[in-house]
Amino acid sequence: MANFYMMVGLPGSEKTTFAHNIEKGALVISSDSIRKELWGSEEKQGDNKIIFEELEKRVIEKLMADKSVVYDATNIKAKKRKAFLDKLHKIPNVNTVCMLMSVPYEDCLKRNSERGRVVPEEIIKRMYMNFEVPQIREGWNEINIIQPKLKDYDIFQTMDKLCKIEQDSPYHKETIGNHCIMAARYASDNYVTKLPIDKLTKIQLAAFMHDIGKEFCKTFINSKGEKTEVAHYYYHENVSAYQSLLYLTKDKSLKTVEDILYVADLIQLHMRPFSLKTSKAIENLKNKIGEEEFKDLMILHECDINAK
Secondary structure, rough: OEEEEEEOOOOOOHHHHHOOOOOOOOOOEEEEHHHHHHHHHOOOOHHHHHHHHHHHHHHHHHOOOOOOOOEOOOOOHHHHHHHHHHOOOOOEEEEEOOOOOOOOOHHHHHHHHHHOOOOOOOHHHHHHHHHOOHHHHHOEEEEEEEOOOOOOOOOOHHHHHEEEEEOEEEOOOOHHHHHHHHHHHHHHHHOOOOOOOOHHHHHEEEEEHHOOOOOOOOEEEOOOOEEEEEEEEEOHHHHHHHHHHHHHOOOOOOOHHHHHHHHHHHHOOHHHHOOOOOOHHHHHHHHHOOHHHHHHHHHHHHHHHHHO
């Protein structure tokens, strides 16, 4: 059986270093190396469609020859990951493994600034805000979270800081931190006798961390580029989910990687219920995430809207 490993991580997360040490003999195929091969330099920007078509072609050829492959690129979008995995599922005896690089954003920026080819910070910031935490439903056999030792990541210190940050929004009276605390408390007060303890714990954690990315995303510029008096928090659900991994991996109440990813998934989906205006939209989301997770997501939504 051939192993297919996909690296998922921001620039500066040490994806490439890790990629070359996953499996002895596995071929590492990267977007940067193909860019250099086609245009003479990793820094030269060409047609990304051509790069990734060539990359995927080479991956498939090696896997069909029963050779293990590491796909080294940022791979931050779930839809694109799933589309490629759908192609690989047509190849017999391929084990698909996601290698999720869970590295603090600030560390990625620092490492990026110290290497030869520097990715502009604005691009990394955009990737960070669009990062979608991988989930098994994309088609993975396994997802591994790769994370450096994090001594300074204490969710209670973070929450203490967030308790001092006003939301500057007509939708919320409480600070970011107080809102998160109230959402988690609502889950405890209203579901402690209604849910199994493991399910309640996951929902509480999701409620507690669902808005921790708001500080990073806060802006007084709207989607049209106009200055406003109220704050906007575009893509904060993605940043919150990414940041949650830094804390959830240290939480002893979560026993498996699947538990950690489940909480992160609730967080990155927590804005979806606000847009469920039709029965078709509801059914589409249920089909995507499953009936059980949909129920948990709606409980999280209830916690969110009752913690103003």
